[in-house]
Amino acid sequence: MSHIAVERNRRRQMNEHLKVLRSLTPCFYIKRGDQASIIGGVIDFIKELHQVLQALESKKQRKSLSPSPSPRPVLLHQLSPQQPPDININSFGAEHFKELGACCNSSVADVEAKISGSNVLLKVISKQIPGQIVKIITVLEKLSFEVLHLNISTMEDTVLYSFVIKIRLECQLSLEELALEVQKSFLPNAVYANDI
Structure with a gap:
């Protein structure tokens, strides 16, 4: 296979993958149709999904914790005379x-x-x-x-x-x-x- 054919095949695959990425990403994440905008939008979308996943995991963790009171915090610098007991x-x-x-x-x-x-x-x-x-x-x-x-x-x-x-x-x-x-x-x- 010649170098030109290999390069043409690589570009075709890249364009197909970019189309798939664009179709899987909500439209408001991608402002323009160029490659850099598509990749940047997908990155932002993945970050957002990661944050939502962390929020759900934290919520699940809070629900699974027993309702027993948490220990009093140990601080290097006391910020106020009364420290709330549940922090x-x-x-x-x-x-x-x-x-x-x-x-x-x-x-x-x-x-x-x-x-x-x-x-x-x-x-x-x-x-x-x-x-x-x-x-x-x-x-x-x-x-x-x-x-x-x-x-x-x-x-x-x-x-x-x-x-x-x-x-x-x-x-x-x-x-x-x-x-x-x-x-x-x-x-x-x-x-x-x-x-x-």
């Missing part, structure tokens, strides 16, 4: 985060924060609560973070908020403290670090 900063996923991430999970919501370059990726999985996104954004702004990007995914009564946030110079919180403050936004009459 537990744990080492779930510590092998993935090491010093670059933190989790704060409760029966109400799971919060995960990790460093990505000069920004922080923040994921919050909870039941849908009217007005909760405004509370989270308010907390982030009070703590000297700037929301660069927000993605909201829902599945039944569960919602996943995925933030990319910029750390402002005046911010002095650790990732653990950030995760805890966001977790506290789910509690009524919460006291935030900057309010103390």
